[in-house]
Amino acid sequence: MNVVNGVTLRGIEALKVEVEVEMTGGLFAISVVGLPDATVKEARERVRAALRSLGLSVKGRVAVNLAPADIPKEGALIDLPIAIGIAHAMGEVRVARPTIFMGELALDGRVRRVRGAVPAALLARKLGFPLFIPEGNAREVSLVKGVTAWKVGHIRDLFAHLQGSSQLEPITPGEEAEENPEPDPDLSDIKGQAAAKRALEIAAAGHHNVLMTGSPGSGKTLLARALKDILPPLSDEEMMEVLLVRSTVGLPLHSSRQRPFRAIHHTSSTISVCGGGTNLRPGEISLAHRGVLFLDEFTEFRRDLLESLRQPLEDGFIPVSRASGSVTYPARVLLVAACNPCPCGFLGDPQEPCRCSPLAVERYRRKMSGPILDRIDLHVTVPRLTPDELVQFEGQVGENSADVRQRVLRAREVQWRRWGPLGFQCNAELPERALRRQVKIDAEGRRFLKDVAGRVRLSGRGISRVLKVARTIADLAGDEGLTTAHLAEALAFREGGDLPWNR
């Protein structure tokens, strides 16, 4: 049985790669077979130099086979197993049992940080293999429980460890992740904006996507950032999912349970948002998994980009298919979109006149409809506060994020208990059928809804959204049945319900 193993990444999954080395006499040459990409092919120079730094000069023809042969191997993380494989074949070190190595080699033998350490750790845990990882990846691997791993700073130390002359430092389970990091920003830091704050609370409680409309400078971005801190903290499982994606991209990890917040710009390419490229990297939507995805200047986004976001918003994952293969990345995000009320941004502003022609406003409005809007339950407009109003709010201290989060948590638990048996987590996920059957409204509320739906010309889908949001409002209040009061508040957040140009 082959004992030296490396890994290669496919999506967020690490695959085991067996490294076989054959050495014969002849002129010196190293050849790597088994679908290596350019980085892996270049590994031979790094490996040779690193081994030389230990005083080990490789001679003769060296054939390195990376099995299974039909999976493309990518990345420099396979440097270390190749080096160990060669040393093993030369009899310099002895690897007693199947082990996974990963790391990029420097010419002087140092081991560099690589991406994909968390998937590798999960693989090692599954296979029950010990794992050697670069020192730079120690922290992320320490967050994976139940894996036997050592951190390697220099290949010399690894040799010593394998030869039994000294011991490497094993990786101990990291400190428990920080439960409540300081919210940034805290809701109480934002003056006024009670309607928007309430919308965010409902969004967090029921996992409803939000659209905020407001003039420039009204604080939309700040509000969106505050949302991540009123969402419940990541659970162990969710945290591992977040780590996995971040580790796959090679982003630094923070060990807090804070939810990710990713803002994407409207000039972003579809690949950078959805994932792809030759090596099938995850996109922003996967980096925002279990957190908040913020689309500022929503109307400026290209239609095809928004179109491609629709499916993942529904499914919670995104398949990325290219010629080089197909992988699936997680993509369960809470979407926050923001836009101006008109092209110049000041329509309806009490201070600044709007300079747009009615046609321009109309055209702008039309851009706001479309594929994503169907997935947005909450619509809220954000006022740009006048200096007078700001002064007026100066003394007041609003609720802080921690208190709001407590309510959100309670509402989430209620939903989980109610929908768990049916296979959903939150109100926003409810399909039409469950909504009609399971959401109970009292007689008066039903009458009210019927009356109002006719008056404000609510579509069928509009009614479903109002019902979902009202259900979340009731859950926040801890009420079992839906009443007129819940429905009325949900109506304030309906699509077009508070747009000044909509009559």
Added chain:
Amino acid sequence: MKKGLLLLNATGGFDATVLEAADDHGVYWEDIVAGSGSALDALGVKGAPREALLELVSSGWCDREVDRCEKKGIQIIFFGEACYPSMLNDLRDPPLVLYARGKGLPSGDAVAVVGTRKCTSYGSSCAYDLASMLAGAGVTVVSGGAMGIDGAAHRGSIDSGGRTVAVIGTGADIFYPAQHASLFGEIMEEGVLLGEFPLGTPPRPWQFPRRNRLIAGLCSRCVVVEAPQKSGAVLTARLALETGREVWAVPGRITDTVCRGSNALISDGAMPLVDLGEFAALVSGRQGELFPPIPRQGLSANSPLTPEEAEVLRILGDHGDMTVDNIATEGKMSAAAVLRVLGVLSAYGLAVPSGPGRWGSRAARGA
């Protein structure tokens, strides 16, 4: 003669004064329809209009136009016919031909409600409320079918079951602006689309000031709701004044550019419209009490306003545009409660969003 009128109208440069010239010179209409040079000379048709007319004559346009109108159910009204609105005779330059699409011209008193396309929510709610009150009093509302104030006026009249006249600046077979296609459809059910341009005439800027004189002519009173200084609505008011119509204007905030023109009209002597109910009573000649200021339209008798709702309405009425924060502070309520109340009030049309995150009341209905 009818064909002659159609032809002269189609060239775009002639109004009913040409008929006098025709009489003076003893021109036979058959000659015009035949494109006779001497007849055209006598009427002073020359240059590009003359060429256009001859082109139309040679291509048999008249018969096609009449055919098309019949197919589309568009009535052609000629100057001098019994159904030609007599009010238009007051104009210096009455149109030779009118294309009418819909239920036919309403008889009785008519009020023009005009204003800018770029209106504020205050303007559009005033226009809507005014039009619906007038409709309730049986008065016809005339406007220009454009976006903004015009659209709100038509909508208000329709919603209260009134008849409304949209004077359009394109051919009667073209719906402009396209967003108003459904509105025009509703107007035609009870009221009428009226225009003087031949079928297929696309929207062109100079046509709209021309159609404004028809609005001025068709009404007995002209109300300018919101208009900036250089605006078609101000022009309409001027024309109405020249035609001898009463001109009213809804006062606006002196700081808003969209109200400059309408406010200037007031300072120039137009009547300020400060109470919708009184105005409707004045126009219809009925008592004011017949039109109670019904701000609770929609809320049925068995579900009156809750104390919270009344309080929010009062705050909105007292202070004008407010954010949810201000209302919550003023009324000592939670934001959620305010939103709850606003959800109900806006659904029933009692509170209106006046800008992003700001709310106002429909106090314009009087109370």
